[in-house]
Amino acid sequence: MKPPATDSLSIELYDQPGHLIRRAQQIAVSKFFEALGREVTPVQYAILRMLQDRPGIDQVTLAREVALDTSTTADICARLEAKGWILREVLPRRQRRLALTPNGEAVLARLVPGLMAMNRDLLSRLDPEERTDFMRLLRKFVQLNNDQSRAPMRSEGRD
DSSP: OOOOOSSTTOOOGGGOHHHHHHHHHHHHHHHHHHHHOSSSOHHHHHHHHHHHHSTTOBHHHHHHHHTOOHHHHHHHHHHHHHTTSEEEEEOGGGOEEEEEOHHHHHHHHHHHHHHHHHHHHHHTTSOHHHHHHHHHHHHHHHHHHGGGSSSOOOOSSOO
């Protein structure tokens, strides 16, 4: 790493958390596609995974749970429905109840081995204590800064 710049307007790029977080996201997405192919995107996976945990959840609550805005969630859910992976049932007040189809369950089951390998690979260059610390600090960072997000996560009935 370079010594600190003496120019008060100069900020070392690789000392900026935002830049490093963006790079970490790029790496994570690249690893996701490398391990799992392009059948599912990371955001689609998050939606499918939440529907596995919370069958029958409505679309607005789903958006809050996975920290997406409602229009993006609606678009993704429409695409997942077109693929035959989820069902969307219209409720009163134009809400939609969502559930995985058997095909959606099968997609998730196929992804699990690759996802587990990808997660191990992402953290493999850290020693076990560093992995634990990294994940603890990452969760803490996300939790403490949640309200700064364009689409903050809002979990119902969870801490």
